[in-house]
Amino acid sequence: MTGMTSTTRPHLNRRLAEFGTTIFAEMSALATATGSINLGQGFPDTDGPEEVREAAVRALREGRGNQYPPGPGIPELRTAIAAHQLRRYGLSYDPDTEVLVTAGATEAIAASLLALLEPGDEVVALEPYYDSYAASIAMAGGRRVPVTLRPDADEGASFRLDLDELRAAVTDATRLLLINTPHNPTGTVLTRAELAAIAELAVERDLLVVTDEVYEHLVFDEAEHVPLATFPGMRERAVTIGSAGKTFSFTGWKVGWVTAAPELVSAVRSVKQFLTYVSSGPFQYAIAEALRLPDSYFDGFRADLRRKRDLLGDGLRAAGFEVYQPQGTYFITTDITPFGEKDAYAFCRALPERCGVVAIPNSVFYDDPDAGRSQVRFTFCKRDDVLAEATGRLRRLGS
Structure with missing residues (x-):
């Protein structure tokens, strides 16, 4: 009889060898472990209609x-x-x-x-x-x-x-x-x-x-x-x-x-x-x-998210980030070089301990991580008080 022994380790097939735990699972677990505000994964903190x-x-x-x-x-x-x-x-x-x-x-x-x-x-x-x-x-x-x-x-x-x-x-x-x-x-x-x-x-x-x-x-x-x-x-x-x-x-x-x-x-x-x-x-x-809701729902939802985008964007700029203004989605991409930082992954790993906020390093979304080495993504689909608290914490980076 053949099979895996107690010392045999299973391996992913070679097509998936480069993929492990997703960055979203990793950072969300980090948010839970540290009690940080999770501005990484794009899920709202309030229910819909x-x-x-x-x-x-x-x-x-x-x-x-x-x-x-x-x-x-x-x-x-x-x-x-x-x-x-x-x-x-x-x-x-x-x-x-x-x-x-x-x-x-x-x-x-x-x-x-x-x-x-x-x-x-x-x-x-x-x-x-x-x-x-x-x-x-x-x-x-x-x-x-x-x-x-x-x-x-x-x-x-x-x-x-x-x-x-x-x-x-x-x-x-x-x-x-x-x-x-x-x-x-x-x-x-x-x-x-x-x-x-x-x-x-x-x-x-x-x-x-x-x-x-x-x-x-x-x-x-x-x-x-x-x-x-x-x-x-x-x-x-x-x-x-x-x-x-x-x-x-x-x-x-x-x-x-x-x-x-x-x-x-x-x-x-x-x-x-x-x-x-x-x-x-x-x-x-x-x-x-x-899907049959009136246009007023879609218009109101979009207006509310635009306001949250501006709330977070203004807070990130005040904290010292370079902010790339998004035209859509839940997310704002920033650059961390104004802080003298270059490695977004290391920055995001340390961010919960530094100021109690979790974000996502954009470098994981590139085939060549160097292309997004200094980019960090934040989500704004959160309550206003959560966004205000998070940007207040992020201002510690400049102190």
Whole structure:
């Protein structure tokens, strides 16, 4: 009989050897251990609309979704997703063949990449990127090719995409573009002109596009979210990913979705059924109601987050950070060089002991950590008193 002995250590397969515990788990555990304010992981510290929560309770009590829901998602939610896409963006999707409900956007990303990539295919992605992108590409046997967003020369401006670099990154081995707008972690919102250029490139080179748009309702100031699928030639080649967690402040419910042409949704569904099969039964009924909330909810939520962005941004500047103004999302990227610091990871590891605050080092979102060596990300989706207390603590860094 053969097998592992007491001294044998199991190993991850070589595709995942570079991935260990996520930075979010590590820093959240550090926040708990030190009693620090957690401005690292992007989850709100208040619940979303009461009527949406009550809809979930009602579904539980009425026995809707307590057993396995349909594999593609309950019809009520798929219909609500399609209606949302039509009402907000003029995109028409068939709820039965072009909408798929997933266990959050993270599963949607993984299932899409596993479904659409062959081993060795290149994936061009905007860097810095959310950490599940790299892991999902690796699991699919693909090779990631980063195109790095860089701070604009104008002081306080956000990060921008170099379209020439994007075009140069595409080779004959490129299968897919992985686009994220509004962009986590930088807060960049791609412009109509940038999205039009991406669409033209995808059509010209016959590329699929997976577009992560989970922060679609969190855009500020003059920025505008425009789905990539609305551009010429993209309806049949774009897999659009959305999520209820960020829009309705119920991140623990893990309700996400994919909208795409029937053959693309069918491919993603074939993978999804062997990942979670189904999930979030009663919560699907609640999100179906949430997506039908009036525009006043979305407008009010966006205005409240913009105010929190400004509250945290002003506090970070007062504490001595260089702040890159985000146009969207939950996050502000800063630079720590004004403190004479250069290593964001070491800075974030020490920050809880120094002043009782947890943040995320952006260096973990780059293939080459040096590209984001001095960048630190903070989240502002917290109560006003928490943000005020955190920025007050961070002022200790300058003393």
